[in-house]
Amino acid sequence: MPGPEEEIASLRREIERHNRLYYAEDAPEITDAEYDALFRRLQALEAAHPELRSSDSPTQHVGTAPTERFRAVRHTLPMLSLTNATAAEDVREFEGRIRRILELADDAPVGYVAEPKLDGLAVELVYERGRLLVGSTRGDGTTGEDVTLNLKTMATVPHRLEHSAAPPIPARLEVRGEVILTRAGFRKLNAERAERGEPIFANPRNAAAGSLRQLDPAITARRPLALFCHSAGAIDGAGFATHWDFLAALRQWGLQTNPLNRRCPDLAAAFEQYAALVAARDTLPYEIDGMVLKVDDLRRQEILGQVSRAPRWAIAYKFKPQQAETRVLDIVASVGRLGTLTPVAELEPVVVGGVTVRNASLHNMDEIMRKDVRKGDTVLIERAGDVIPYVVRVVKEKRVGRPRRFRMPRRCPVPGCGGHVVREEGEAAYRCINAACPAQLKSRIRHFASRGAMDIDGLGEKLVDQLVEHGLVRDFADLYRLDATTLAAMDRMAEKSAANLSGAIAASRRPDLDRFLYALGIRHVGEHLARVLAEHFRSVDAVLAADETALLEVAGIGPEVAKSVRAFADDPKNMAVVRRLLAAGVEPQAPAPASGGLAGKTFVLTGGLESLTRGEAERRILHAGGRVASSVGKSTSYVVVGADPGSKLAKARKLGVPILDEAAFLELLGDAS
Ligand code: IVH
Numbered sequence: 292m293p294g295p296e297e298e299i300a301s302l303r304r305e306i307e308r309h310n311r312l313y314y315a316e317d318a319p320e321i322t323d324a325e326y327d328a329l330f331r332r333l334q335a336l337e338a339a340h341p342e343l344r345s346s347d348s349p350t351q352h353v354g355t356a357p358t359e360r361f362r363a364v365r366h367t368l369p370m371l372s373l374t375n376a377t378a379a380e381d382v383r384e385f386e387g388r389i390r391r392i393l394e395l396a397d398d399a400p401v402g403y404v405a406e407p408k409l410d411g412l413a414v415e416l417v418y419e420r421g422r423l424l425v426g427s428t429r430g431d432g433t434t435g436e437d438v439t440l441n442l443k444t445m446a447t448v449p450h451r452l453e454h455s456a457a458p459p460i461p462a463r464l465e466v467r468g469e470v471i472l473t474r475a476g477f478r479k480l481n482a483e484r485a486e487r488g489e490p491i492f493a494n495p496r497n498a499a500a501g502s503l504r505q506l507d508p509a510i511t512a513r514r515p516l517a518l519f520c521h522s523a524g525a526i527d528g529a530g531f532a533t534h535w536d537f538l539a540a541l542r543q544w545g546l547q548t549n550p551l552n553r554r555c556p557d558l559a560a561a562f563e564q565y566a567a568l569v570a571a572r573d574t575l576p577y578e579i580d581g582m583v584l585k586v587d588d589l590r591r592q593e594i595l596g597q598v599s600r601a602p603r604w605a606i607a608y609k610f611k612p613q614q615a616e617t618r619v620l621d622i623v624a625s626v627g628r629l630g631t632l633t634p635v636a637e638l639e640p641v642v643v644g645g646v647t648v649r650n651a652s653l654h655n656m657d658e659i660m661r662k663d664v665r666k667g668d669t670v671l672i673e674r675a676g677d678v679i680p681y682v683v684r685v686v687k688e689k690r691v692g693r694p695r696r697f698r699m700p701r702r703c704p705v706p707g708c709g710g711h712v713v714r715e716e717g718e719a720a721y722r723c724i725n726a727a728c729p730a731q732l733k734s735r736i737r738h739f740a741s742r743g744a745m746d747i748d749g750l751g752e753k754l755v756d757q758l759v760e761h762g763l764v765r766d767f768a769d770l771y772r773l774d775a776t777t778l779a780a781m782d783r784m785a786e787k788s789a790a791n792l793s794g795a796i797a798a799s800r801r802p803d804l805d806r807f808l809y810a811l812g813i814r815h816v817g818e819h820l821a822r823v824l825a826e827h828f829r830s831v832d833a834v835l836a837a838d839e840t841a842l843l844e845v846a847g848i849g850p851e852v853a854k855s856v857r858a859f860a861d862d863p864k865n866m867a868v869v870r871r872l873l874a875a876g877v878e879p880q881a882p883a884p885a886s887g888g889l890a891g892k893t894f895v896l897t898g899g900l901e902s903l904t905r906g907e908a909e910r911r912i913l914h915a916g917g918r919v920a921s922s923v924g925k926s927t928s929y930v931v932v933g934a935d936p937g938s939k940l941a942k943a944r945k946l947g948v949p950i951l952d953e954a955a956f957l958e959l960l961g962d963a964s
Contacts, residue, residue, distance in 0.1 A: 295340050299348075302333040306349040319497065320654055322681050323580075324612060324673060327375070351599060360506060361436035362905045364427035366415060367465060367525040371432065372600050373408075373583065373607040379562065382584065385606045386558055389586065392595055392603070400557045402588055404534050405564040406521060407551050408581035408607050411471035412500040414442065415524055418464040421452040421544075425904075428504065432600075437904060441503050444512035445470075447519075453545035458529055460544060465524025468546075471577045472499040476515035483742075495578050506847055507819055519549045521583070533587045554587065565608060572610065573644075581609035612673045613644035616686060619668045622653065622697040626705050626730040629814060630723040632712060634659055634697060636670070636682060643674045651680045655720055656699055665694040705730040707760075726864055732766075733759050735812050739767050743818050744810035745799045749792040757781050767810070768871035770796055800877050807879035808834060811869070814855040823847045824856070827918060829881040831869065835860040844893075844926065846909065846919040887916025888962060895923050897940055898933030900953050911960050923948060931956045 306329055313319045313326070321329075330350070337344050345351075376382045389401055413429040426442035427435035442448045452460050472480070477495040480502075492498035502514035520541050531537040538548045551568065555561040565582050572579060586592050586604040595603040618639045624632040634653040641648055651672060653659050664670060664682055669689035674680040703710040703723035710725025723731065736755045740747040747770070758764040763777065773796065779789035802810070805825035809818050816824070827845045828834040834856070842853035859865050894912050896905060896919065903911070908931070909919045923930055923942040930943035931951045943950055951959065 295336055296343060299333065299336050299340070299343050302329060302336070303348055305329060306333060310349060313497075321658075322673070324683060325681075361428075361438060361504070362899070363430075363434050364415075364425055364437045365434050366427070366429075366432070369432045370413060370415060370429045370435070370467065370524075371597060371602055373605055374601045375581075376606050376608045377611075382558065382561070382606060382608050385584075388603065389591075389595060393591060401586060401591075402533075403555045403557075403561050404538070404585045404587050405553045405555045405561050406583045406585070407549055407568055407575075407579040408583045408609070409469040409471050409519055409521075409549070410494075410496045410578040410580045411469040411519075412496065412503060413467060414438070414470050414503070414518070415465055415467045416442065416448065417524075418452055418460075418466070420462060421454070421460045423448070423450050436504065438503055439904060440508040440907070440910075441505060441511040442470075442518075444508050445516050445518060447517045447547045449545045453543070455540075455543040458531075458540045458543065461526050461529035463525070463527040464529070464544075465526060466520050466541060466546060467522045467524055468518045468520035470499050470503055470516055470518050471495065472502060473515050473517070473576045474578065475576065480514065505819070510819065517577075518547060520546045521548070531589055533589060534585055534592070535587055537589070555584075569610060579610075581607050583607050612683075614671055614673045614683065615641045615643045615648075616669055616671055617641035617648070619664060619666055619670055622659070622664065622666055624700055624704055624721075626703060626708075626723055626728065627734065629812075630703075630725075630728060630731050632699060632703075632721045632723065634699070636664060638670075638672065641672060643672055643680060646674065648672055648674065648680045651682050653682060656714075659697055663696075665690075665696055667691065667694045703728055703730075726862075727765065729759050732764075736764060736767065736770070738812050739810045740770075741810075744806055745802050746806070747792075747799050748795045749788060750795070753783070754778075754781060754792075766868045766871065768868060768875050771800070771872070771875035771877065802877070802879055804829070804831065804879040804881050807831065807877070811859070811865075813859045815852045816856065820847065820852060826882055831873070831879055835866070835869065840924070844920045844922055844924045846921045848921070887914060889915040889917030889959075892917045892928040893920050893926055894918065895920050895927050895930045895939055895943070895948075896933070897930060898936035900931075900933040900956075902953065902957070908956075915960060929956075929959075 306326075309319065309321060309326055309329070319326075333348070334350050337348065337350060374385075376385060386401060389395070390397070395401065414426055415429070415435065416426045417424045423439070423443065425437060426439045426448065427437055429435050443450060452464070454460060472495045474495060477492070477498050480498055481492055492501060498514075499516060502511055502516055505511045520538075523537060529540070531540065535554050538552060541548055551571070553564050555564055561582075561584055568579065568582050584606050586595065592602070592604040597603060619636045620639055621637045622634055623637060625635050626632055634655070636651045636653055638648060638650055653662075653664060662682060662684060664685055667690075669686040671683040671686060672680050673683045699712060699721045701712055703712055703725060705723070705728055708723065708725055708728040708730065710723045710728050712721050712723050714721045725731075733755050736750075736759065737752060739745055740750040740755070750770075755764075758773070758781070763773065764770060773793065775786070775789045775793040778784055778792055779786050781789075803825070805818070805822040808816060808824055808831070809821035823845060824834050828837060837856070839853045839857055842848050842856055843850065889912060894917055896908055899905075900908055912919050920927060923939050923946060925946065927943070927946075927948045929949050929951050930939060931953070932940055933953060940950070
């Protein structure tokens with residue numbers, strides 16, 4: 292057993308990692324309940340060992356540092372988190388504390404507003420004189436990310452507040468709320484992603500976060516996001532007596548608040564509302580995971596104040612998770628597109644929250660070890676809303692005998708593969724390294740043919756399976772040698788559909804370059820980055836010949852992507868497939884040459900501009916036909932310098948790259964467009 296010091300250190304590392312996955316990458320590996328368990332364990336250890344406390348422990352701050360993808364926005368007032376209650380008792384204690392601090396008599400009502408706890412992503416909107424100035428994510432609570440342009444694509448985010456006689460619009464209004472994605476929107480989005488072979492989002496919350504934190508607002512605009520406002524930041528020029536009045540004012544100004552918010556005079560009323568929300572939960576078009584109870588009187592809120600991460604005047608009364616016990620019939624490894632082996636528990640079917648659950652992902656080997664799940668064990672399963680079910684824990688008392696631990700197979704379990712399985716240094720995942728692994732091949736072919744890629748209509752999953760199993764397709768290029776007769780010989784293929792498919796394959800021979808790059812299935816290169824690469828390099832050869840430095844000069848391409856593109860191009864097998872595709876007559880089409888006045892010019896931006904956000908500046912450059920790069924190099928045409936420039940300015944001077952201040956930049960834009 293590790294000592295408390297090591298355990299604390301390891302928990303902190305672990306929690307920081309999950310914070311990063313959850314907040315910055317929108318790709319959590321564990322569920323909220325699992326995260327809470329880690330967090331509580333760390334809190335307990337720190338409480339028991341005060342000498343080991345530290346101000347940079349994740350128990351002392353919220354979220355994770357914002358990413359560098361977006362401009363940083365400092366919140367005037369920190370965006371706090373909420374204390375969780377899991378039982379009515381916790382809520383009574385919450386009221387007890389309030390009564391003591393406010394010195395209220397036992398029969399004096401506290402007065403609350405009860406709101407659904409929306410399972411989304413917290414944002415802050417700043418309106419000055421009624422105009423939306425900036426919108427940001429919570430980030431680490433102090434500093435968030437500028438997602439103004441993305442928020443502006445949402446119908447529930449007014450660009451201007453509506454004037455109302457009473458109350459008048461404040462000079463400055465900072466309002467906070469939750470961005471959510473509907474369940475229907477979530478299902479549709481995931482279905483599309485699955486079809487394209489992209490990783491699916493674990494839950495609507497992550498899908499909402501992923502949708503909002505897009506570099507391209509056009510992508511955000513296509514997602515059915517909605518904002519419900521629920522709290523205030525700093526407000527100049529308006530005073531309210533109660534939270535209820537504040538919510539009513541927001542509606543007057545054209546902002547959306549949740550129709551299920553209720554004013555509750557006392558705890559009894561609040562508990563009734565909780566029961567009503569539990570009953571309504573499954574019928575709502577979006578997910579809620581509890582009820583937030585807030586002291587209504589704003590003067591009382593002020594007196595109550597806050598403890599380190601959360602206000603004393605509010606509590607989140609979480610819903611009980613939907614859980615059930617069942618038995619693990621077996622643990623098997625399933626192989627994904629990139630060869631990753633994911634251990635999956637095959638379960639005795641069990642109904643959880645109205646849905647029959649047959650298997651649950653165990654994520655990776657570390658998870659299995661941590662939870663110590665073994666074949667034959669009885670496990671507790673949880674499903675939250677539409678979320679893929681997961682194993683909460685093993686019911687150890689019910690373990691019979693000494694079942695064997697799961698071992699990751701050394702050879703790929705996919706029939707016809709048997710490739711070596713390796714665990715890469717520093718990674719949790721095990722991967723089959725046989726590039727010809729049929730499971731990988733099948734999903735890579737499906738991805739290649741999918742709508743966002745080569746868009747070959749009629750090449751469905753069953754057909755791909757057969758083509759691979761019969762050895763007719765061993766790589767992408769083989770698709771272009773299939774003729775209608777071969778296709779018609781497959782199961783369930785009529786002659787007509789074989790002819791159609793053969794036509795569709797032929798028609799895919801002139802794809803846009805970005806679709807072609809996306810279709811290749813290069814790790815980390817999704818549709819957006821494929822477009823970025825296509826715009827910048829303009830030919831397959833140029834992309835695959837670019838070295839890491841050249842790749843890093845492209846705006847939006849980070850070290851991970853640059854490495855991955857290089858790794859792809861450095862593998863002779865991949866290059867052979869690309870050559871075979873080109874030899875088969877596939878001719879990727881470069882994007883139409885930019886025609887604006889800045890065509891052929893590459894810009895690097897550093898420091899903050901006064902009149903434009905970073906995103907606006909980039910878009911203006913792109914619209915005028917120019918390119919934006921993230922680092923200064925020989926090919927940079929101009930460096931645009933705003934307030935507090937970084938090291939890029941020095942680099943520009945060293946390389947003799949022309950430097951533009953904001954005025955000169957605007958002039959150039961004006962001339963060019
Ligand atoms: S009030 C300091 N009201 O829950 C109080 N928050 O766990 C701040 N949330 O960061 C927020 N529904 O993103 C409030 N009706 C609601 C909410 C809500 C969801 C989120 C919010 C907050 C998180 C804390």
